[in-house]
Amino acid sequence: MRDEVATAPLTLKDIARQAGVSLATVDRVLHNRPGVRPDTVRRVREAIERNSFQPHVAAAELARGRARRFAFVMPSGPNLFMQQIEAYLGEMAGWLAARRLSVEMIATDVFDANALADCLEQLAGDYDGVAVVALDHPSVRAAINDLVDGGTEVVTLVSDVPSSRRHHYVGIDNIAAGRTAGALVGRLVGARRGKVAIIAGSLALRDHAERIFGFNQVMASEFAGLEVLQVEEGRDDDAQSEALAARLLRDHPDMVGLYNVGAGTPGVARALSESGRDKEVIFVGHDVTVLTRKLLLSGVMDAAISQNPGHEARAAVRVLLALARGEPILSEQEQIRIDIVMRDNLP
Amino acid sequence: MRDEVATAPLTLKDIARQAGVSLATVDRVLHNRPGVRPDTVRRVREAIERNSFQPHVAAAELARGRARRFAFVMPSGPNLFMQQIEAYLGEMAGWLAARRLSVEMIATDVFDANALADCLEQLAGDYDGVAVVALDHPSVRAAINDLVDGGTEVVTLVSDVPSSRRHHYVGIDNIAAGRTAGALVGRLVGARRGKVAIIAGSLALRDHAERIFGFNQVMASEFAGLEVLQVEEGRDDDAQSEALAARLLRDHPDMVGLYNVGAGTPGVARALSESGRDKEVIFVGHDVTVLTRKLLLSGVMDAAISQNPGHEARAAVRVLLALARGEPILSEQEQIRIDIVMRDNLP
DNA sequence: CTCAAAATGAGTTGCGTACCTCAAAAACCC
């Protein structure tokens, strides 16, 4: 009992013969070159459809000659998550080399919209594709659109600019991530009542704001017994976050839940441990790093919401490559899932 | 501030020149063909190392000519999970065709070790790679080893045969999955006390047994307040599982948790809903399907442990392809994660 | 009908590798 799923041993020559035209004409149609009558275009297209012909990527890749260059535009500074993405790109080095792809990292101040926009503008023409950890700002949007118009493939990474004409967004739905965090805190707190604190990096960051929105949504609709405190901003900094958490714990002896929206998790965890209340306060944060790993294992942290950075790095490269080649994107594959990571399913 | 990650514009001709030999000799070394002095082999290898040369996959693929054939050996019968895998392979049709890969589905009775072994033996020589939902049995192990010896790449899918010489296992760690389920049930039950029931497909299935093992491990060590009932076997069947669940609910009014290890989740859910105790009994099962999706959304089901079937299908194909090409495997990419899926992070 | 413009055919070259043949050179044996 065998069931064929896919085959395609045809070549362009076969298509040309079937369409009753020459190879040159098929080539013109395939690459949208001018000088072909609409009727002829139709005949060729039909022959391609009829045989569900797919150009042999290996042959196409070999024939085009020049290598492809991709750029990853990422925030400068000691950001662990970004370092991880870079590390994962490094692991792909062999894969990239075998496909004659080069990936270059470009660091900019991601909080400065104009600097980011300038940086993007400078890339025009030099790269076949750009992945950018974007900032949703008019000048960045314009820069992205300019790149797209110039023929560069653009994907946004981690943080989206939905209003731009970027070809793809590689990252999670942050509202859903916040909802997930909320549901976890609420459910793990259980029947107890008390207060829930939120520490974010900055409310000006789109992803943080969205997470908080989702978190509050769930808390309001499903966990009426829990009172959500005003959001505190820790600037994604360990020391600041620790101080904030310590103060919150002191001021609210009835705190039962704590959600850290951005970075600074180690600091928050320290405050929690030193208060001696790490077992009673449910603590949920984001991203699995060496540090959060330990916190999950020791039980200080109850769950981490994670967007797999390795997956994001690879997905960005794959999407850029598929776009550049004109291949369809396997959307299910490239979609970044919201991972709930607890002690027993640590990757 | 730019930082190169990977490049490789060299060709075999460059390697030949650097090593002071001809293209033919480089070719001989690269493909382990005989007739080259050890010293010459070393020189060529060094030149390859020194330049971290990577053959251009597109060129290699084009040159080898013939297409590759892969076989997926899967259980016959109306298994939703397997249908999903097949569906995802269908979605890859374009991707496969563009690479001149063919994937064929072969159905067998996966519970009959000898039938499975026979089926595998018949594939020898016809396929470049085989992915098999295996059964851990001596004759299956022998069949897998025979395939490997015959030069066929073999990966086990979903269910492993660790003692065989298969090249790779695409699936999750089922003990960890069971542990995760246990931790979820225990934590979501919260401070309450009572009984926890387990319904499995069959204790003879390796993956089910492992999940139960992990589940019990966690319950024993961390949730002493919960009494785990004896495992019931529902044969992965909806009706049987429903009857079992109904009986368990009747016999144990103090049941607070329910873990369904295999299929049959809709049946269990029906029993739970009809008992009117779906809100108080924490229900954790496996896999996200159209049906479990609804159950998660309605709240009957509290969490699903999921191994992404789309990921498994694609990973199996990618691994087989990488093995056939002699490329390294991106292990982090191909590792199947244990997904915790709750209402708010439904994919 | 004429002539220019548009459309098409026929052909070439090259991409980097696999795989093959045959001859020449080197190494080895006695």
Place this chain on the structure above:
DNA sequence: GGGTTTTTGAGGTACGCAACTCATTTTGAG
């Protein structure tokens, strides 16, 4: 030293497509 075997070189062909040239045919406008 001669003869044999092993090792190496040189070269060719093929893979399927991209990208190009140039000649030829077809089309449409006037």
